[in-house]
Amino acid sequence: MSGGRPGARPGPGRPEPAGAPAEARETSGATTGLVLAFVRQELGEDAVQEVLRRAQVPHTAEELTQPSTWTSYETRIRLFTAATELLGDPNVMFRMGAESLRTGMAPALVVLVRAMGSPRQVFQRLPKAVANFSTTSTMTVQEVGPTSATLRYELHDGYAHSRLDCDYARGLITMIPTIFGLAPARVVHEECESSGYEACVYHLSWDRRSRRPWGRRRSVSADPELTALREQVRSLQSAATDLVDGGDLETVLARIVERAAAAVLAPAYLLAVSAPGGGAPLVHSAGLPAAEVPGLTARLxxxxxxxxxxxxxxxxxxxxxxxxxxxxxxxxxGGLGDERAMLAAYAGHAAAALDLVLALEDSRSEARRAGALLDLAHRLALAADADEVCAVVADALPRxxxxxxxxxxxxxxxxAALRTTACVGLRPEAEIVLRTTTLRAEDVPELFGMLSDREPRVLDTDRSSGPLRTLLGSLDLHSAVAVPLLAGTTFLGVVTASxxxxxxxDGPDRDVLARLRGVGDQxxxxxxKARLLETVRHQATHDALTGLPNRVLFRERLAAALAAVPDGGAVGVLFCDLDRFKAVNDTLGHAAGDELLRQVSARLRAAVRPGDTVGRLxxxxxxxxxxxxxxxxxxxxxxxxxAEAFGDPFRLDGTPVDVGTSTGVAVHSxxxxxxxxxxxxxxxxxxxxxxxxxxxxxxxTPSPRPAS
Structure with missing residues (x-):
């Protein structure tokens, strides 16, 4: 785990300042939050902002109050220093620790401490819990008795000891008996690292019973445990509201991790939940190196x-x-007590919030799908040809x-083959592979079966035929669904989702197949419709006998060519009229004349260059x-x-017929x-x-001679 290693990643929801180095996770937000709460109660909100300014902290007050926000040891000391200067009290850090129960200690922590039964039990387990607040020091228990204890507190190598940090720690230690309704502990601190000792040593003593005259008769409202329980209930209710208000699922999951720190203080958190549509789990973490997250997620x-x-x-x-x-x-x-119960209570609220968010997400998804279907219908109505229809369908399918x-x-x-007309969502290299692949019925059993039964096929890299396994692998795909496109019983092609x-x-469910079938029908x-329009447009612009462009289309293409001619270029038009065509019609009949026109069109197409247009005017x-x-x-x-194309005779009803041509050409430069x-x-x-x-x-023709 990252703990307090310098350079550890920041917690979720807290962006790094532009150009700033990564903040080490060495100080819990439980500590920085107490500092700001104390300053706010003493001098107000403006003082909090002044402390942040003086400390030059790259975080907001709200961020520093979140238990999930961890900062560096250096940031902690700068905050301590700024607060001490602003409040003008050299003993303020001790007060801050000693009065933490009043100023905002985490309710969950108070409940856990109180559940341990006595200060002695707390001090015995305190060293294991120190890392929940700071990862730059180690605490050991040298001795502990019913009303006394000796603790050793040592800063790790590489960090400069601060007397302010020591004062704050002493204040926190004295506060522990007050959670049990006792007077604060007395601390004797004669050995301090700031004075050259190897470690700070604290000798503690406390009373078995409260010496306050009102100790046994204190009001219920003043009981620290009851106050903490009330605050914890409010915190859980607030967490549920905050989670639901998160809106999208990703935001809610990030907030679950953030708010988990309010239930259990720890250096790191990991959340893994099932994805709504299946597939890989959704994972959010805080305080963990990225390389460790996948393995821990699988084990979790x-x-x-x-x-x-x-x-x-x-x-x-x-x-x-x-x-x-x-x-x-x-x-x-580790923790101080039964953190599992605390975390389970919070997880229950988080699960209820996820139920609601997922229900809302399903509703939004259905609304988006309905909108996408309406948009698809509108765009298909405007599609001009088959290629555009295919592009519109492929674009709409993912939504x-x-x-x-x-x-x-x-x-x-x-x-007898399928060719890709449109696709989306693939990397460019994969798209090229798909567009250049031909699937023939004789090679692909799934396609042959679809031609027979007209039913969809679910394909994957484990169970499909060899050609499809190879194709899916080259496209970096694992699975796909292919639904036939049918016009009555005529097979038009397939639409695929992958x-x-x-x-x-685990594979496509019934909803996926139903939606894909619906899109396929549209x-x-x-x-x-597009093919019918293409037929009508072709008939309107082409000669029915020869299939050549007619006069209308020929003029359109001539205008386009003239509009695009570059400097130094030229456009030409060649006219060609058959010689003795009337004689063919008169002697062999109009059917032979029609056949002659078809053969002439074929020879002309063969004679011209690629890109030239032959038309029958x-x-x-x-x-x-x-x-x-x-x-x-x-x-x-x-x-x-x-002219050479007319050199050989044409064969009409088995009879060779010589037909010549008259040509004329005009060129514009x-x-x-x-x-x-x-x-x-x-x-x-x-x-x-x-x-x-x-x-x-x-x-x-002789010209008439002028009259004399």
Whole structure:
């Protein structure tokens, strides 16, 4: 355990000041809280702030009052010094210790001390409890009797002894008999480390019975034990309210650890509770090195003994057991009495608070899921195509299902395979792996089975087929659920929710499967709609016979190419009109003419460059968009390939038919200011060039001679 080692981590809820070194956990908040309470009662709240300013303490008064806030020995001495200077009393630290019962000693500590029965029993066990307040010194009992004791108090090596610290310790020792209604103990202190001795030695004596005339007749309200019990009840009630007010679960768990110190003083605490959705337990600790937390957590949840200095209890309510809480002491140290009962009482309040917080969290989760479902429906209604539908679904799944990552894979009937269209939640390298992976039905038994029965599949790295185990491992995933996307009986693909090891616990429950099915149904409907829209859009912008872009789409692409042409670049348009097309229709029939147009479109697509667009503008008139020409002369090579495409005869109903073509080309160079005007001009120029080519062998029409 970290104890008082310099550099130990601070307690929860207390951030480190920017640029400040880590505060060593050497002084309990029970001590710093008593200092501030005494100053507040003597001089008021402004004096407390002045003490903090003079001591240059990087903490607020509220933080220093929390028992879970541990500070360094140096901070403790600076606070002692500042309080002594401000109050102007060299004996104030002794008074502070002696009057601690009045100024705010922890109620749980008073109850434990009183339960021991006598000052003698307390002094016998006091050395083991010293580490609950300070880890920089060691106390030993040299002798103890019914009304006397001798204690030795030695500061550890590496620390400079302070007379103020000694005065405070003496005051605390004299106070112990007053908890039992006796007069303060008398202390003889002749050996002090500040005077050069190896240790401070305190010779104590106290009365067996109170010498005060009112000792036996003191009022019930003045009894220290009853006062402490009342304060403890109020503290527990306040703790329950404070926990519930924490809001989110993480904040509540951190507060449970903070407030545990009010029940049992210890150098370190550990809390482990079950995660609401399953998976790895939620762990919060204070005063423990990070490297020790996982091992101690496993032992705590397994019910193993954490050592003689550990106080462990269940955090359980009437409804459920949430986990376990431990207050941890260093080996050889411990408490004064039955701290387990104190901690168990607090843990019961914490469990009740967790019941309420988890119920609220479930309610909030359902509200978030409902909102996510509404948002999904809205976004799917606006999705323009299948890719967008898949992206919207994959993005919404983690919020609706509670998975760590998700995806949508669409079915390709031609190759009998699934390919990833969208995914979220994976690291970039894993996403690349998933998007480049093809799952074929012949290789993946789970996919083959889904095609047969149309039922979801639960996958994991332990029981799935080899290809899926390999894929899950490469994605750093442990388990996944795949739900089929169906349009009637047509298989469209799958939607997946996935988790890393420890995220899901024992596997997906019925709620997860139900929510995933619901999202799958919405996705299937949206995919059907998107594909229908894609079909309608395709029909509106493509030629039904050849599948080529029609005049509308060709003009759109021409305008886009002109808008994007860079300086020094050029855009060209090639017009192509078939020769003797009417003769084919007249002699072989319109079916043969249609087949000729389909074969022409295939040859033109094969002749042009990648990125060029071939369109059918009307009848036997085709056009080619050349969007990336380095110079106007580059269009000539495309014109030559188009002419070559008509070199071989076409076969129509088994008959070879020679069909020629007339072509014309127009090119625009440089940036375009008026896209619409330039596009229209290019189309007219290409059409005119094609017309000239078609009538190249005809004699010119004679011009009428002017009248004489």
């Amino acid at each position: 949840l397994a019910g193993e003994d954490l050592g003689p200095g550990a106080v462990t209890v269940d955090v359980a309510s009437a409804r459920r057991t949430h986990g376990r809480l431990a207050a941890l002491h260093r080996p050889g140290d 609706i299902v509670g998975c760590g990552s998700s995806g949508v894979m669409l079915w390709e009937p031609a190759s 988790w890393t090891a420890g995220e899901l616990g 996705a299937s409907t949206a995919l059907q 009307s009848g036997d008139e085709f056009a080619v968009l050349l969007p990336r020409l380095g110079t106007p002369a580059d269009a000539g090579s495309v014109v030559a390939r188009v 440089g940036r375009v200011s008026d896209v619409a005007a330039v596009a229209e001009q290019l189309l007219r120029d290409a059409d005119a060039a094609m017309y000239r080519h078609k009538h190249r062998d005809r004699p010119p």
